[in-house]
Amino acid sequence: MQMYLYIHDAILREVAELETKARELNREDAEEIAALAERMTWFHTMVKQHEHAEEEILFPAMNARHEFVAETYQFDHDDFEAHVFDGIDEAFAGLGRAEGNGERKAAGRLLYRQNVALHEHMRLHISKENELLVPKLLEEFDVSEQAEIAGGMAGLFDPPLMAQTVGWMYRGQNAEDRAGMVAFLEAILPEEAFTGISNMLAGID
Ligand SMILES: [Fe+2]
Ligand SMILES: [Fe+2]
DSSP states (O other), X not given: OHHHHXXXXXXXXXXXXXXHXXXXXXXXXXXXXXXXXXXXXXXXXXHHHHHHHIXXXXXXXXXXXXXXSHHHHHHHHHHHIIIIIHHHHHHHHHHHHOOSHHHHHHHHXXXXXXXXXXXXXXXXXXXXXXXXXXXXXXXXXXXXXXXXXXXXXXXXXXXXXXXXXXXXXXHHOOHHHHHHHHHHHHHHSOHHHHHHHHHHHHTOO
């Protein structure tokens, strides 16, 4: 399940950085706003795919052994949409149409506020998954079942999103985690796909 922990680490690194970016954003700089909006839109897409993989594979497997596990985690996923990501979209829309300093300031504040919420919601949700769910999972499933779950979750990412996600994770990882992730990918991917991803990773510092 190491890959599952790697993606959680990457999400937590990203939300911490996004909070800083939102705090330091120059509200007058349309290019900087567009770059942050693009980064956050991609992050949202990737997080939804990660949640989808949990909801399709991991949670049902756990629910088969312990009922009412899936519901409590899926509740958080749904809550993020309404209470965190919708507010981020609203803030970027506000920055786009703001006329004058007052409106720009209000939209910038909303963006920062929502990024603080994103960071804190993710910290709590992922801590629950790492500290409550993962130990149970290791207890309930043997190594081959765990590999099947991890491979099944990764298999739900379409190849372009998988490549982007792996590149994004790799950029923030230390050498040990990089090696661990590459070993996982080698085990689950067909040779040609693995070669493609390895070549892409070789271009990252
Ligand atoms: Fe989750
Ligand atoms: Fe998760």
